[in-house]
Amino acid sequence: MANIYFDIIEPNLSQIIEWHSNGVSERQIAKNLGIGYTSFKKYKKEKATFAAALKKSAGDRIKVVEDAVFKAAAAGNVTACIFLLANWDPERYKNNPQQYDIAMQKLKLLEKKAEKDDFKL
Numbered sequence: 001m002a003n004i005y006f007d008i009i010e011p012n013l014s015q016i017i018e019w020h021s022n023g024v025s026e027r028q029i030a031k032n033l034g035i036g037y038t039s040f041k042k043y044k045k046e047k048a049t050f051a052a053a054l055k056k057s058a059g060d061r062i063k064v065v066e067d068a069v070f071k072a073a074a075a076g077n078v079t080a081c082i083f084l085l086a087n088w089d090p091e092r093y094k095n096n097p098q099q100y101d102i103a104m105q106k107l108k109l110l111e112k113k114a115e116k117d118d119f120k121l
Contacts, residue, residue, distance in 0.1 A: 005043045005050075008033050013053065020057040021064075 009016065012033060019029050030040035044051050072080035085093035094100055 004035055004039050005047060008035055009040075009043055009047075009050065013050070017053055017057045020054055021060045023061060026054070 016029055016033070019032065020026070024032070026040060026044070027037045030037040033040075044054060069080050069084060073084050082093075
């Protein structure tokens with residue numbers, strides 16, 4: 001009986017990582033390899049090096065998007081600018097400044113109620 005990991009996954013690992021880095025889903029990768037998604041997940045769980053490689057490729061994919069958003073913001077794309085500022089410095093560039101203040105007021109009220117009821121959050 002063939003061992004799916006050693007016969008199919010391991011020899012194609014560089015292709016799998018390339019697909020994953022380019023946004024191909026794990027389910028589609030399994031289909032491309034001709035194996036079941038359940039087997040794919042099993043080996044991802046069992047083989048630490050395989051899981052680490054997939055995790056790194058997902059990080060690479062995110063980095064590509066981050067770089068593209070930054071370049072768009074630097075080129076003057078207002079939406080990209082708003083997105084980056086709101087996420088990089090949410091205290092200064094939040095979408096709804098009042099929302100933060102309201103949440104803090106609610107928290108203070110809950111803390112006061114907890115003290116009054118002799119209950120700590």
